[in-house]
Amino acid sequence: MAGGNWTRVSEFTLMSFSSLPTEIQSLLFLVFLIIYLVTLMGNGLILLVTWADPMLHSPMYFFLRNLSFLEIGFNLVIVPKMLGTLIAQDTIISFLGCATQMYFFFFFGVSECFLLATMAYDRYVAICNPLHYPVIMSTRTCAKLAAASWFPGVPVATVQTTWLFSFPFCGTNEVNHFFCDSPPVLRLVCADTALFEVYAIVGTILVVMLPCLLILCSYTRIAAAILKIPSAKGKHKAFSTCSSHLLVVSLFYVSSSLTYFRPKSNNSPESKKVLSLSYTVVTPMLNPIIYSLRNYEVKNALSRTFYKVLGGRNYRNSTAILRHN
Numbered sequence: 030m031a032g033g034n035w036t037r038v039s040e041f042t043l044m045s046f047s048s049l050p051t052e053i054q055s056l057l058f059l060v061f062l063i064i065y066l067v068t069l070m071g072n073g074l075i076l077l078v079t080w081a082d083p084m085l086h087s088p089m090y091f092f093l094r095n096l097s098f099l100e101i102g103f104n105l106v107i108v109p110k111m112l113g114t115l116i117a118q119d120t121i122i123s124f125l126g127c128a129t130q131m132y133f134f135f136f137f138g139v140s141e142c143f144l145l146a147t148m149a150y151d152r153y154v155a156i157c158n159p160l161h162y163p164v165i166m167s168t169r170t171c172a173k174l175a176a177a178s179w180f181p182g183v184p185v186a187t188v189q190t191t192w193l194f195s196f197p198f199c200g201t202n203e204v205n206h207f208f209c210d211s212p213p214v215l216r217l218v219c220a221d222t223a224l225f226e227v228y229a230i231v232g233t234i235l236v237v238m239l240p241c242l243l244i245l246c247s248y249t250r251i252a253a254a255i256l257k258i259p260s261a262k263g264k265h266k267a268f269s270t271c272s273s274h275l276l277v278v279s280l281f282y283v284s285s286s287l288t289y290f291r292p293k294s295n296n297s298p299e300s301k302k303v304l305s306l307s308y309t310v311v312t313p314m315l316n317p318i319i320y321s322l323r324n325y326e327v328k329n330a331l332s333r334t335f336y337k338v339l340g341g342r343n344y345r346n347s348t349a350i351l352r353h354n
Contacts, residue, residue, distance in 0.1 A: 038198040041127050041214070045114035045207040046302070058115040064314050065108045071317030072097035074331070082330040088166040089155070089270075090327075092148045093320060095175050096277075099144060100313035103137040106130055107309050111207045127209040128194045134208065135186035138285075139236050144178040145278050146240035149247040152271040157254045185236060189229065196220050205298045210305070213298070233289055237282070244278060273320050280315060284308040 046054055075097040079090040110130070113119035122130070151174075154165050193211060199219035206213040211229060215222060251271060258264045284307035321327050 038124055038202050038217075040121050040123050040202065041209065041217075042203045043110070043114055043120045043122055043207060043209075044203055044205045045111060045120060047114075047118075047120065048299075054115045058112060061108065061115070061310060062112060064310055065104060065112065068104050068108075068310075068314040068317075069101060071314065071321070072100045075317045075320065075327070076101075078327065078330045078334050082333060084333075085326060085330050088151050088171045089148075091171050092144065092151055092175065095178070096141070096144055096148070097317060099137055099141055100316055102133070103141070103309065104313050106133040106137065107208045111310075114207065122204075122209065124194070127204070127214070128190055131193070131209045131211065131214070132186045132190040134210065135189055136182035138182070139185045140179045140182035141281065142236055142240040143181050144175075145274075145281065146243040146247075147174045147178045148274050149244040149271075149278070150174070152274060153247040153251055155270065156251050156267050181236070185232060189232065192225055192228075193218075196222065196225075206305070207302060208305075208309070212301075237286065237289075241282060248275070273324055276319050277312075277316050280312045281308055284312060 046057060049057070076094055079085045079094045079097075107130070110119075110122065151166060155162050158165060189211065193214060196218040197220055198217050200217065202217060204213045204217070215225070248271070251267075255264050255267045258267060284304060288301060288304040288308070321331065
């Protein structure tokens with residue numbers, strides 16, 4: 030372009046973990062592949078069980094089903110390409126592919142923040158207003174709350190991705206990350222990005238802090254209600270209904286906050302990659318495990334589902350043998 034050293038970028042190179050020896054990259058590939066498969070199977074199983082078992086047709090498990098669907102999408106956007114960079118050195122990603130990956134990363138990330146806040150509100154109503162819970166959290170209300178959780182991801186992802194990729198890029202096209210995140214891509218821009226950076230910081234704070242405040246308000250009221258319960262057994266039962274959600278919230282917010290709110294002086298690319306792995310790869314795997322191990326209803330539903338499948342198979346085998354005889 031005239032008047033500058035700008036170039037039209039048609040593709041980017043994801044540096045991923047290229048600085049590591051080939052043997053370490055192969056080991057990471059195996060580890061992340063196992064985590065990826067466990068994530069898909071775990072969240073897929075949660076989707077299947079909460080949909081198929083009538084005992085889990087309640088608001089709590091409706092939102093859990095939404096969370097599992099979101100985690101699957103989150104993984105599909107990031108992990109397959111990362112695995113390709115590790116095992117086949119497939120580090121090239123097109124301009125459109127990078128923009129698409131960033132869009133859905135923002136979409137699923139923002140939606141998860143608000144969905145976790147919605148799940149906290151559901152627990153608040155269940156514990157603080159148990160008699161009115163079926164009326165307040167009706168099927169129609171749950172659908173509206175789910176839609177309200179998913180919707181904010183659309184404008185945030187659209188504005189941030191469109192704005193960033195409208196800038197001119199110059200020099201190297203190497204993205205020092207394992208996916209197209211905003212900060213490493215922004216470093217390749219050769220234009221004044223001060224206004225965009227202000228928007229990104231303010232937007233990130235609002236997207237993270239607003240749902241976080243809603244969660245804190247909900248659990249403050251929940252804690253006050255639990256303390257009023259006279260029996261220790263009642264307190265334990267009330268707390269156990271929201272302990273899984275609390276653990277999931279803690280994992281997500283701690284890892285994402287450490288990634289995006291650390292001072293730049295302490296935020297090296299390599300450390301950010303490690304922190305990014307925690308909420309893009311590890312947390313989606315842990316969520317179904319947490320809800321399965323710490324929730325008796327889910328464990329019982331899994332047992333019933335496996336019993337039906339195995340029982341039905343044994344019944345069909347027995348029938349086939351009798352007919353043969």
